[in-house]
Amino acid sequence: MTAVNAVRRLQPEVPDATVAELCAELFALLPRADQREKGAQYLYGLLTADGRKTVRNIAAHVGGGSAEQSLHHFVSASTWDWMPVRAALCRYLERVLRPRAFVARPLVIPKAGRHSVGVARRFVPSLGQVVNSQEALGIWAVHEEGSAPVHWRLMCHEERRSAGTVLGRLRTGVENPTVTDAECVAATAMEVREWGLGTPRPVVVDLPDCDPRALVRLFAAERMPLLAAVSGATRVTIADRGRLPGDTDREVSAQQLLKMIRAMRRPVSWRDPEHGVARTSLVATVQVTLAPSSERVLLIGEWSDPHGWPQRYWISNLTAGPAGALLRLTKLALRAETDFNRISVPVGLVDFEGRSFNGWHRHITLASAAHAVRALTAAPGISEPAHDDSGLRTA
Known part of the structure; x- marks a missing residue:
């Protein structure tokens, strides 16, 4: 069973198809299997944890106390590049x-x-x-x-x-x-x-x-x-x-x-x-x-x-x-x-509390992915605009 499926079983309200597709695209770029697993866990935690999206709350939703230290390391002290x-x-x-x-x-x-x-x-x-x-x-x-x-x-x-x-x-x-x-x-x-x-x-x-x-x-x-x-x-x-x-x-x-x-x-x-x-x-x-x-x-x-x-x-x-x-x-x-008010705040975009510069960037990158999941779920039928603005060009 993949890391995505293992966490998904705990939170059936998560929009499965969108999250699985996004995890496959984003975390395939991480160099190690454990990093890909932690990336999926952290994303699911941002989508499902109650209250502030601290590492402790995220860990409680995806793996209990045993996951807290590994998730903290994944965000604040790991080597993966967020860019x-x-x-x-x-x-x-x-x-x-x-x-x-x-x-x-x-x-x-x-x-x-x-x-x-x-x-x-x-x-x-x-x-x-x-x-x-x-x-x-x-x-x-x-x-x-x-x-x-x-x-x-x-x-x-x-x-x-x-x-x-x-x-x-x-x-x-x-x-x-x-x-x-x-x-x-x-x-x-x-x-x-x-x-x-x-x-x-x-x-x-x-x-x-x-x-x-x-x-x-x-x-x-x-x-x-x-x-x-x-x-x-x-x-x-x-x-x-x-x-x-x-x-x-x-x-x-x-x-x-x-x-x-x-x-x-x-x-x-x-x-x-x-x-x-x-x-x-x-x-x-x-x-x-x-x-x-x-x-x-x-x-x-x-x-x-x-x-x-x-x-x-x-x-x-x-x-x-x-x-x-x-x-x-x-x-x-x-x-x-x-x-931002409707989605970003609930998924924890502003909740990182650590002192790590790299940790802030990794947290906000994963929170941006969680925001994308909620935004796409709220507007599943994206269509072309009613007005044709295609003629816009720079001078």
């Missing part, structure tokens, strides 16, 4: 989920103590205060009906140093760059691209505090399609001067420019993944440059209230993209956020 496992997970989702884009989004994990790997005191904009926490960057494969994380970077000294080695391929001309958030996003997206996924997917960057000029420059250098959330205060200069009367040479805020072109707004329909209902927004787009760059990008504004200011602001190097297609791509960030 090929992530690449295999991404290729599996490429085939089964058929993602429309990759979404880059932050993950902040508050911590009571200071001994877990990567913990520091940092200001968290979503909370409006300084908290003791871990901070990570996640890359998610996202379809309108479901999503799953495929790659992670823990924002600490070790990760920023490793990002810098990857950034050597970005041709910045800087021998030892200080790695910024924008460079971490670009480096992590590049690693995903190198996993041999075929057609390049747009990268939706939902980090409004990230420097938009740096993102545009880095993604343009690698010809990677980009949509990035920005603030209304972002300074822009209109590139399509013939579209507006009067003085359009001056630099203005994105908010001011979108107010000037509000008459060009058009309704766009999209589906709210959190509530499962159809919604309509007003959208306007205009080509701009971000000083001091001369690179043209498309500024996208979205209104939920026709009489108010834009609700969201985005820029994209998909300058010829239809407004409706681009807005629906931005909504994939909302799909990832919804699935």
Whole structure:
């Protein structure tokens, strides 16, 4: 009897076919039989253990106290490399989920103590205060009906140093760059691209505090399609001067420019993944440059209230993209956020407590696989989107 079947007998509620298929693809890459067995056990434990997904709770569901030490060693002190496992997970989702884009989004994990790997005191904009926490960057494969994380970077000294080695391929001309958030996003997206996924997917960057000029420059250098959330205060200069009367040479805020072109707004329909209902927004787009760059990008504004200011602001190097297609791509960030709250937290994505840098990466890799199982089970009938967005191309 295989390790997968032995554990499966204990938890009949686990979606057997999906888990067995995924285990076969992911853990075939592990070099030793005992590692493949522990990988299957850990994944099943993440899917079935009650409460926080600690090693003790996982072991209680898959092998009792005798399994605790071996599972702890498998995650925190073993030798297996998590990167090929992530690449295999991404290729599996490429085939089964058929993602429309990759979404880059932050993950902040508050911590009571200071001994877990990567913990520091940092200001968290979503909370409006300084908290003791871990901070990570996640890359998610996202379809309108479901999503799953495929790659992670823990924002600490070790990760920023490793990002810098990857950034050597970005041709910045800087021998030892200080790695910024924008460079971490670009480096992590590049690693995903190198996993041999075929057609390049747009990268939706939902980090409004990230420097938009740096993102545009880095993604343009690698010809990677980009949509990035920005603030209304972002300074822009209109590139399509013939579209507006009067003085359009001056630099203005994105908010001011979108107010000037509000008459060009058009309704766009999209589906709210959190509530499962159809919604309509007003959208306007205009080509701009971000000083001091001369690179043209498309500024996208979205209104939920026709009489108010834009609700969201985005820029994209998909300058010829239809407004409706681009807005629906931005909504994939909302799909990832919804699935994080609904799936990632229950399967233990944020539950690793150890001090091991490698252990954090192995745990979050296996938790990402557990998330994929639940996401695919919740949306088994993945289909092509109702709107044809296939014409999107980088400039």
